[in-house]
Amino acid sequence: MIIIISSRLTCRRKLGKIYLTTGVDVFAKEHSLGKDALELRKEEFDNLLEEKRGSIKGALTDQHLISGIGNVYADEILFQCEIHPKSKTEKLAKKENSGIYSKMRTVLKTAIKNEGQRSQLPNTYLTPQRKEGAQCPKCSGKVEKIKVSGRSTYFCPKCQEELL
Known part of the structure; x- marks a missing residue:
């Protein structure tokens, strides 16, 4: 089984965070991103x-x-x-x-x-x-x-x- 891990950066008002997620689409949905x-x-x-x-x-x-x-x-x-x-x-x-x-x-x-x-x-x-x-x-x-x-x-x- 291959697990692909990707990351995405969210930065609101200079407060950046890095998350580990199983996919960009999953991350976008979890954070209600457009x-x-x-x-x-x-x-x-x-x-x-x-x-x-x-x-x-x-x-x-x-x-x-x-x-x-x-x-x-x-x-x-x-x-x-x-x-x-x-x-x-x-x-x-x-x-x-x-x-x-x-x-x-x-x-x-x-x-x-x-x-x-x-x-x-x-x-x-x-x-x-x-x-x-x-x-x-x-x-x-x-x-x-x-x-x-x-x-x-x-x-x-x-x-x-x-x-x-």
Whole structure:
């Protein structure tokens, strides 16, 4: 009999834990994790956002909804889409949801390809300049830091105007 043991990391607010499990699917079910962001089909993503209320940043970082998007990459996805992190999911148009889905896949694949090395990300990315007061890589604006869903959030107020 062969037993395959794999591990997965869950990190909420810098409190990482390592678990031993008999399988990734078992672990995901035991911890009520959503489907991995890169395994989600477009229709599944749309359905998840339709049912969610609150900020888009909160939705993207909710591991019970979608697993695999951390705080930094949620900021990057929204920056690439030019969507303010406080934007309400229920106010986003289908076109905006499609853009988020597309950029989510692009940003995560780019991060994986570059092994998470922030300095290796494209110069059009916010992540390498992710500090308050840094110059936006797209415009002459300055990066700001706010709290969204209890998380430090970096964005460009010129590129990512808040929808009221």
